[in-house]
Amino acid sequence: MSKKVKTARLxxxxxxLLIVLNLIVGIISGSVSIISEAVHTVxxxxxxxxxxxxxKISDKPADMKHPFGHGKYENISGVIEALLIFVASGxxxxxxxxxxxxxxxxxxxxxxTLGFIVMMVSALVNLIVSRRLYKVAMETDSIALxxxxxxxxxxxxxxxxxxxxxxxxxxxxWHFLDPIAAIVVASYILKExxxxxxxxxxxxxxxxxxxxxxxxxxxxxxxxxxxARNYHMLRTRKMGSNREADFHLEVPGxxxxxxxxxxxxxxxxxxxxxxxxxxxxxxxxxxGYHTRELSSIQPDT
Numbered sequence: 001m002s003k004k005v006k007t008a009r010l011x012x013x014x015x016x017l018l019i020v021l022n023l024i025v026g027i028i029s030g031s032v033s034i035i036s037e038a039v040h041t042v043x044x045x046x047x048x049x050x051x052x053x054x055x056k057i058s059d060k061p062a063d064m065k066h067p068f069g070h071g072k073y074e075n076i077s078g079v080i081e082a083l084l085i086f087v088a089s090g091x092x093x094x095x096x097x098x099x100x101x102x103x104x105x106x107x108x109x110x111x112x113t114l115g116f117i118v119m120m121v122s123a124l125v126n127l128i129v130s131r132r133l134y135k136v137a138m139e140t141d142s143i144a145l146x147x148x149x150x151x152x153x154x155x156x157x158x159x160x161x162x163x164x165x166x167x168x169x170x171x172x173x174w175h176f177l178d179p180i181a182a183i184v185v186a187s188y189i190l191k192e193x194x195x196x197x198x199x200x201x202x203x204x205x206x207x208x209x210x211x212x213x214x215x216x217x218x219x220x221x222x223x224x225x226x227x228a229r230n231y232h233m234l235r236t237r238k239m240g241s242n243r244e245a246d247f248h249l250e251v252p253g254x255x256x257x258x259x260x261x262x263x264x265x266x267x268x269x270x271x272x273x274x275x276x277x278x279x280x281x282x283x284x285x286x287x288g289y290h291t292r293e294l295s296s297i298q299p300d301t
Contacts, residue, residue, distance in 0.1 A: 029111030078200025085193035119163030
C-alpha cells in the first residue's frame with residue numbers, strides 16, 4: 001500500500017470520530033454552529049473517502065483503456081469535493097439565518113462547556129491530521145491529498161472559532177453569536193471550495209503547467225540542445241501528480257536516427273531530473289522543416 005493511500009485512510013478515521021463527537025454534542029447543546037461543524041465534517045469524510053479511492057486508482061499504471069494513466073481521477077475527486085463544500089455551506093447559512101430570525105437559545109451551561117471542549121479537541125485533531133496530509137501531498141504531488149489537507153486545515157480555525165464563541169456565550173449570554181459563528185464558518189469554507197475547484201479543474205481542461213515549471217522546462221531544453229538547432233511547439237499539462245510535455249526538436253538533416261535518438265534520451269533524462277513525474281515526448285524533424293511548412297500554408301498575396 002502506497003504512502004498516499006495510507007495517509008488518505010488516516011483522514012477517514014479522524015473524520016469518522018469527529019462526526020460522532022460533533023453530532024452528539026451539537027444535539028445535546030442545540031448549537032447550530034456545532035452542528036454546522038458536524039455537517040462540515042460529514043463532507044470531509046465523503047471527501048476523504050473519495051481522496052482515498054482516487055489516489056488508489058491514480059497510482060495504477062497505464063493500461064489499454066487508460067493509455068495516459070489514471071492521474072485525472074485525483075482531479076475529479078477534487079472537483080466533486082469542492083461542489084460538496086458549496087452544498088454544505090448553503091445548508092449551514094440557511095440554518096444559521098433561521099436561528100437568527102427565531103432567536104432560539106442554546107441548552108444551558110453544561111451544553112456550552114461540553115461544546116467548547118469538543119471544538120477544541122476537533123481543532124487539535126484536525127491540526128495534526130491536516131499537517132500530515134499536507135506533508136505527504138507535497139512529497140507525492142497529490143492534488144487529492146492537498147485538497148483534503150486544505151479542507152481539514154480550515155477546521156482548525158472554524159472549530160477553534162466556534163469554541164471561542166461558545167465560551168463568550170457562556171460568560172455573556174449572547175446566544176446570537178452561535179448562528180453568527182456558523183455563518184462565518186460557512187463563508188470561510190466557501191472561499192476554500194473556490195480555491196480547490198480552480199486548482200482541481202484546470203488539469204481536467206488540459207491547462208498548461210504553472211509558469212515557473214514551463215520556464216524550467218524551456219531552460220533545461222535550451223541547455224541540452226547539443227547538436228540540435230532549435231525546438232518549438234512546446235505543450236505541457238498535468239494529470240494528477242503526473243506531468244506531461246511534448247515538443248518538436250530540429251536537428252541537422254544529416255544527423256543519423258541513432259544520434260537523434262541519443263540526443264532525445266539525454267534531453268528527456270535532464271527534464272525528468274528537473275521535474276518529478278514528467279513524461280516527455282519529442283518529435284524530431286530536420287532543421288528548417290518547420291519554417292518551410294509554415295511558409296507553404298501562407299495565403300497568396
